[in-house]
Amino acid sequence: MKGAQLIIEALKAEGVKALFGYPGGTVIDIFDRLKESDIPFYLTRHEQGAVHAADGFARASGKVGVCLATSGPGATNVVTGIATAHMDSIPLVVLTGQVATHLIGNDAFQEVDICGITRSITKHNFMVKDPEDLPRTLKAAFYIARSGRPGPVLVDIPKDIQQAEVMAPYPEQIELRSYRPTLKGNIQQLKKAARLIEKSRKPVIFAGGGVVSSNAQEEIRQLSSIIDAPVTTSLMGLGVFPEQHSHALKMLGMHGTEYANYAVQEADLLIAVGVRFDDRVTGKVDKFAPAAQIIHIDVDPTSIRKNVQVTIPVVGDIKTVLRDLNPLLKPRKNPEWLQQTQNWKQQHPLRYSQSGKVQPQYIIERLADLTRHDAIICTEVGQNQMWTAQFFNFRHSRSFLTSGGLGTMGYGFPAAIGAQVACPDKLVIDIAGDGSIQMNIQELATAVLHNLPIKVIILNNHSLGMVRQWQSIFYDRRFSQICLNRRTTCPPDCDQNPDHCPPAYVPNFVKLAEAYGASGFFIDHNDQVNDVLETAIATPGPVLVEVAIDKEENVYPMVPTGAPIHQMLRGMA
């Protein structure tokens, strides 16, 4: 069998249900073989779209996402998507073509050292230099991507390897002597953890993206109910614990809820599960959870004691560990502590002002209601992302897809494409800013042509809102290059009065949607919100809804960088 055919066989053997990519000279043999296969292929309009779509597919389905790009520019175009997946521990296999082995190192046409470029942003990468290594390498790539702490694996395949005859069969199993993730938690550590939990009076569970990748949402819910502990999540953990639950504290950190931040600062025990204590969560790290002992459960030993000191580390797969831990715990009640967190919730709820303009937070709340919280919500990056995280009230694991670690603008829309492919019967919505959506707007063509009925809600503040917010709060309103409506006719010093702005925002999103063959809607009054959103959701095919919002609307509460997390700015609301 030729190498190219073997690649197709490998994808089939791995149960790959969708492939996202873009052709080119060094992968033409693979595309030739693809023509004969029945693996659904999604031709995006940019390789960045393909890799984010594969990532969205992986997050929504829990399966490995697969993407295929040519060498050189094709390979460099997937770099941002690989880094995005790496930061959020998303299982991807990225296949890139490479110039023929005899040309490698010659600065050949469309040659880049993509293994060198992606070394620090992949879980692992391979270049196949011998056709007989191809089957084992592909098997290893899928295994490494999905096991342990998941992550992206790149396989660079020179053109002559694709054309060569391969004798070795595709292996059914693989063992790597140098890669054996620990799955089961150490039982002594678990017993110690159980004792610590028993002694604590103010426990808080802090759940993150690791709970999603391990599919341990049930186990987290059990843990919370056995020990009667409130639950906060990181941005990546949203959805693993139902946010309408009385134990839910919602999101922790820079734009988390006041009550989550207060609870963590008061807690005497933090049970941290599948988190990595990102600086956006801890704020000033030596003032983080000052009274708490920490039990840290994670599959990746390097996450433990990287940023914070831990009392009891437990290394293992979260679902496996919690299944061992939960039975060791005595059921208990913490009425006083829960009363305390309840009081904080009542005193400091998330809120927003009711000015005349359409409030973005209101849009998110309406979407949550209209979808009965049963939709896959993707976001871009910036204020749109934080408002969604704060106001959607997530209930289901894998229902919130966002670029957390890297904060990649342009992620949400192609990720929505992947999610819609993975879950054809689900409603998939991308909540966007007018900046981010333009980073991968070309994928409207992909969505329209594959009839993927994604709804894109653009919260249009004519600005790079989150950057504007920082300039507004920390740089004394010295606005610099954040206006997306600015043109040469504007005065050098803008007075920020919207009445003086150029009349027409560029692009006209509604017309743009129509140009692509999608439907476009526009909202600029509160009384349109319900009707238009309902219509948009009911409209078949891809839909783009532009909502005019006030550029002065900021995300609150907010912990300034370097402050402890209980010192939050509350804003105007």
Add this chain to the structure above:
Amino acid sequence: MRHIINLEVENSAGVLARIAGLFSARGFNIESLSVGKMDSDTAHMTLVVRGDDWIIEQVNKQLNKLVDVIHVSDVTETHYVGRELVLVKVYCPPSKRPDISQLVNIFRAKVVDISNRSMTLELTGSEPKINAFLDTLQPFGVQAIARTGAIAMVRDSNGKN
């Protein structure tokens, strides 16, 4: 503190770049790195790393996490033999030969090349011994030094370093 870390790694393309990249990306301080082939698909490396306990713990874990790394052992706290090899060229007109030869004997070094202007010496030993040797030669005029990093092996007996 200075730590000696032994690695057994897959002898694959890029493994050295992965390890070097890890150190630069995470800002770890590497003092020396020596690599040698063990068999057709395994290589041995010894790293000398400086850092507090916190950093060294991360270094060990991060190395372990690399897919190509088979085994990591920090031998610092064990009984181990640590050795380095140095080649040093000193300025040495014929008149100085007896002086230098005497030092060679004291340190149990070897003379590996000799000319009218210089002598090239070879010494194997622990890091302090090599440093002492180089210090002693300094007054004669050291012209070039080639030094391997440390390599290390755990002792089965209770001998000293």
